[in-house]
Amino acid sequence: EAGVTQSPTHLIKTRGQQATLRCSPISGHTSVYWYQQALGLGLQFLLWYDEGEERNRGNFPPRFSGRQFPNYSSELNVNALELEDSALYLCASSPDATNEKLFFGSGTQLSVL
Amino acid sequence: GENVEQHPSTLSVQEGDSAVIKCTYSDSASNYFPWYKQELGKRPQLIIDIRSNVGEKKDQRIAVTLNKTAKHFSLHITETQPEDSAVYFCAASKGGSYIPTFGRGTSLIVHP
Numbered sequence: 001e002a003g004v005t006q007s008p009t010h011l012i013k014t015r016g017q018q019a020t021l022r023c024s025p026i027s028g029h030t031s032v033y034w035y036q037q038a039l040g041l042g043l044q045f046l047l048w049y050d051e052g053e054e055r056n057r058g059n060f061p062p063r064f065s066g067r068q069f070p071n072y073s074s075e076l077n078v079n080a081l082e083l084e085d086s087a088l089y090l091c092a093s094s095p096d097a098t099n100e101k102l103f104f105g106s107g108t109q110l111s112v113l
Numbered sequence: 114g115e116n117v118e119q120h121p122s123t124l125s126v127q128e129g130d131s132a133v134i135k136c137t138y139s140d141s142a143s144n145y146f147p148w149y150k151q152e153l154g155k156r157p158q159l160i161i162d163i164r165s166n167v168g169e170k171k172d173q174r175i176a177v178t179l180n181k182t183a184k185h186f187s188l189h190i191t192e193t194q195p196e197d198s199a200v201y202f203c204a205a206s207k208g209g210s211y212i213p214t215f216g217r218g219t220s221l222i223v224h225p
Contacts (some may be wrong), residue, residue: 003156004156031211033212035215040217041217042119042202042215042216042217042218043157043202043204043215043218044215045212045213045214045215048211048212056212090156090157094211097211098211099211100145100147100206100211100213101147101159101162102147102149102157102159102213103159104149104156104157104158105156106155106156107156
């Protein structure tokens with residue numbers, strides 16, 4: 001069984017640009033979570049999607065947005081990039097909205113120069 | 114919202130020693146407490162979890178204890194080995210939201 005896959009592995013952008021990160025959940029999983037892992041700050045919750053709908057979002061500005069597609073894959077968009085957006089962005093999936101056990105991808109390392 | 118504090122931020126032990134990582138949570142409605150292990154350059158992986166109706170759970174060399182009254186839970190690793198070296202994250206979530214709130218992580222270093 002394939003795990004959660006994320007692309008790209010690394011992404012380098014300049015301040016003000018836009019970034020798109022992609023995530024494919026484990027087959028059969030309907031819930032997708034996005035977390036930001038900045039150095040020393042642990043895992044900060046960004047967005048949660050289930051069955052194509054946004055279920056909740058964390059305390060991040062509106063320039064962080066995303067969507068979930070009919071096949072349950074998801075993308076995270078970050079507009080007007082700022083230097084402090086540099087972090088590892090982790091995607092996780094769970095079988096459904098009632099299952100709290102998360103399966104993480106390896107992440108996308110975003111560097112904003 | 115939920116707030117999870119995790120201590121220590123760094124823990125250095127000798128191989129064979131025990132290691133204990135502690136977390137406190139703020140929302141008494143939280144009822145699910147997982148622990149994730151993230152080895153260097155790898156993805157976080159669930160290693161053990163506990164629900165609020167259980168006080169302790171063991172899986173080989175790792176165990177988790179929960180004190181609902183004090184709102185804290187701990188990860189215990191016995192007979193540590195170099196491959197236990199990693200960052201460990203605790204988390205808490207409550208029914209209805211299903212969004213785990215994570216602690217900031219503990220970097221465990223096991224010296225051979």
